[in-house]
Amino acid sequence: MDTDVLIIGGSFAGLSAAMQLVRGRRKVVVLDANKPRNRFAKASHGVFCLDGKTPGEIRATALTQLKAYSSFQLVEGAADSVEIQEEGFAVTGQGDSTFKAKRLILATGISDQLPDIPGVKKRWGRSVIHCPYCHGYELSDRPLGVLATSELSFHQAAMIPDWGATTLFTQGQFNPEGEVLDHLLARGVMLEKAPITQLEGEGDSLSEVVLADGRRVPLEGLYVSPKAEMSSPFISQLGLELEESFTGWIVKVDPFKETSERGVFAAGDLSNPMQSGTFAIASGTMAGVGAHRSLIFNQ
Structure with a gap:
């Protein structure tokens, strides 16, 4: 399956990125195993206009709105590996399904120890x-x-x-x-x-x-304050640079959330030194905008 942007991770950051891209009339596939970091919380608080909604309710609302755009597709399942190719990236999912994309957004989150x-x-x-x-x-x-x-x-x-x-x-x-x-x-x-x-x-x-x-x-x-672990295998597979923040190691990104590997963007807790649902949404929004700009100006 070919697409403009493949997003791995479909929680607050990943879906926020997707919204910017589909509104930019780009084909977007979100590959999501639906095991977000916030799944243990009864409610998400402090999220503008959504205070007190459960993480599941927020995700469901976002997906309903995204599915109104014909260029959006959600694929439920985990990603297994990522490969850099001449014209973009190839991502292998469950059942040996393969996705090819011009740009890649990692919104896989982190694990709490x-x-x-x-x-x-x-x-x-x-x-x-x-x-x-x-x-x-x-x-x-x-x-x-x-x-x-x-x-x-x-x-x-x-x-x-x-x-x-x-x-x-x-x-x-x-x-x-x-x-x-x-x-x-x-x-x-x-x-x-x-x-x-x-x-x-x-x-x-x-x-x-x-x-x-x-x-x-x-x-x-x-x-x-648990020890955060970046459990995503794609960081090493892509050779992404890390940097140390006051809360631990995160993926190094530029102001548009692009990583050290051109065409790869990181959003949410993976690249945020401060972490919350609101910060994840903002981070995903910037990653979506960054990926869209990259498709226009860095072909």
Whole structure:
């Protein structure tokens, strides 16, 4: 199947890119396994005009609107490999299906590697969260905690008191000092050095955490910054350059989201140092515009 632009990944970033391209009257194929990073969240908050909608509802609405354009096609399934060819790219999907495209947009997202603490995984995206703008309002005025996973957690802990009384759990590994400590104390953040060993609560709710010394601390929301992993094999297959951001490694892109490989664009969490649904939409919009401009000016 030949197309102008093939987009791998059909969540917020990929579908936003597709919208710009079909409105530019370009043929677009979105290849999507429908396993987005945000699938664990009950709702997407802070998204303009869509506050409180589930990620699934937003995706369904976007697809309904995209399917009104005759040049759009959704193919459900995972991509297996990408090959650079003389006139573009060849992507092999499930069942040995092959797609050829002049331009390629990677919107595959990233994977979250959560701390190996009993009770964290089952509450991820519900009462264990990473972004106060995305989910913090719903946990307002409750006892809140920040689980330190790096020194970046100090910055996060300084923010959370705007939503509720906050305890920074250093896990006995990440201990703030000097001006950082002074700022946390001035913000009213309490420090707890004993490691959290377990989360407890009914269902996906959180009511308390158990510490290594046996104490139980009432808690109804726990912020965690997981280690992000770029699990897409296409980064290495295409030899894309990476760069280190304050949140970890991301794909290096120019202002129009083009990567180090000409004709390949990266959108969403794959290339964003700050990550949320809103940022993914904006990133996808720019990637779509960038790919369209590339088809016009860089033939």
